[in-house]
Amino acid sequence: MAKILNSEITPYPLYLNRRKFIKSAVAVPFVSSLSFSGNASHLDNSHTYNQQLEENEELNTYEEITSYNNFYEFGMGKSDPMENSEKFQPLPWSIKVEGLVNRAFTINLEDLLNKVTIEDRVYRLRCVEAWSMVIPWQGFPLANIIDMADPLSDAKFIQFETVFRPEEMPGQRKRFLPWPYVEGLRMDEAMHPLTILSTGLYGHDLLNQNGAPLRLVVPWKYGFKSIKSIVAIRFVNKQPDATWSMVAPSEYGFYSNVNNNVHHPRWSQGTERRIGEFMRRPTLMFNGYEEEVAYLYEGMDLNIFY
Numbered sequence: 001m002a003k004i005l006n007s008e009i010t011p012y013p014l015y016l017n018r019r020k021f022i023k024s025a026v027a028v029p030f031v032s033s034l035s036f037s038g039n040a041s042h043l044d045n046s047h048t049y050n051q052q053l054e055e056n057e058e059l060n061t062y063e064e065i066t067s068y069n070n071f072y073e074f075g076m077g078k079s080d081p082m083e084n085s086e087k088f089q090p091l092p093w094s095i096k097v098e099g100l101v102n103r104a105f106t107i108n109l110e111d112l113l114n115k116v117t118i119e120d121r122v123y124r125l126r127c128v129e130a131w132s133m134v135i136p137w138q139g140f141p142l143a144n145i146i147d148m149a150d151p152l153s154d155a156k157f158i159q160f161e162t163v164f165r166p167e168e169m170p171g172q173r174k175r176f177l178p179w180p181y182v183e184g185l186r187m188d189e190a191m192h193p194l195t196i197l198s199t200g201l202y203g204h205d206l207l208n209q210n211g212a213p214l215r216l217v218v219p220w221k222y223g224f225k226s227i228k229s230i231v232a233i234r235f236v237n238k239q240p241d242a243t244w245s246m247v248a249p250s251e252y253g254f255y256s257n258v259n260n261n262v263h264h265p266r267w268s269q270g271t272e273r274r275i276g277e278f279m280r281r282p283t284l285m286f287n288g289y290e291e292e293v294a295y296l297y298e299g300m301d302l303n304i305f306y
């Protein structure tokens with residue numbers, strides 16, 4: 001990536017204070033920080049919202065996280081995003097925030113990152129295809145952008161849109177999916193402190209295959225909700241279109257909460273394969289974030305709102 005605002009080397013993960021984290025951290029090639037964030041907040045873990053992992057969980061390696069991806073804009077295979085994304089130019093980048101708000105704005109990514117504090121978040125990512133990873137993200141709460149935009153009271157949902165650049169994204173020259181990729185969250189899900197916009201992982205700017213330069217991460221939902229390379233954030237009053245639930249509504253609902261009791265019509269969601277492991281693991285309700293998020297769905301029948 002071309003523009004580097006902060007050339008200082010960020011010692012990777014001071015925040016990884018648990019022994020198993022440190023163990024997996026040393027196995028990672030040390031990467032200098034190309035972070036956009038103009039502050040040293042990577043080093044400040046006092047306010048982070050890291051989730052505790054189970055004793056038997058380790059971080060996936062940088063190599064695993066950057067070589068086994070879903071990003072149909074670059075092809076349908078797991079190695080396609082790594083192999084076909086080198087032409088993609090994530091900088092300069094601007095994001096449009098629009099719709100039912102008092103303060104619509106378009107902002108350059110660098111300017112946006114000067115207004116937020118980048119935090120470290122270790123999250124599980126559970127793909128709907130029943131594999132999973134544990135990823136140390138850097139990012140900031142989506143709630144920060146919501147505050148900046150000051151939504152009107154009838155803004156009930158947010159829709160997100162991925163960039164459309166068929167010249168740089170070979171998958172967009174095919175009809176794998178209707179482009180651009182779109183996703184959505186209900187306002188309370190979007191405001192939830194676990195929901196972040198990520199700019200990096202393992203102390204390194206996001207690579208193209210992971211959704212550079214800015215992508216959503218919603219750890220209690222199936223991976224496809226975590227939309228990559230976002231150019232628009234739109235406040236709306238009705239449940240917005242989301243790519244996979246448009247394409248196959250009976251397989252992918254709008255909510256798409258990780259739920260080990262509600263199965264995909266073609267496979268079970270009860271277990272998962274953690275990338276790098278041989279044995280399958282049981283899938284946890286809400287991907288292990290039940291205590292934090294179950295209240296959002298109280299009174300809803302999750303067999304209907306899947």
Ligand SMILES: Nc1nc2c(c(=O)[nH]1)N[C@H]1C(S)=C(S)[C@@H](COP(=O)(O)O)O[C@H]1N2
Pocket residue numbers: 065068069070071072073125126127128162181209210211222223224225226227228229
């Ligand atoms: N724009 C866009 N965002 C996307 C996808 C995609 O195809 N296009 N794939 C999703 C799916 S299915 C998953 S599992 C995650 C994978 O994120 P990762 O490759 O960084 O692990 O990205 C999600 N975001």
Ligand SMILES: [Mo]
Pocket residue numbers: 070126127128129222223224
């Ligand atoms: Mo996925």
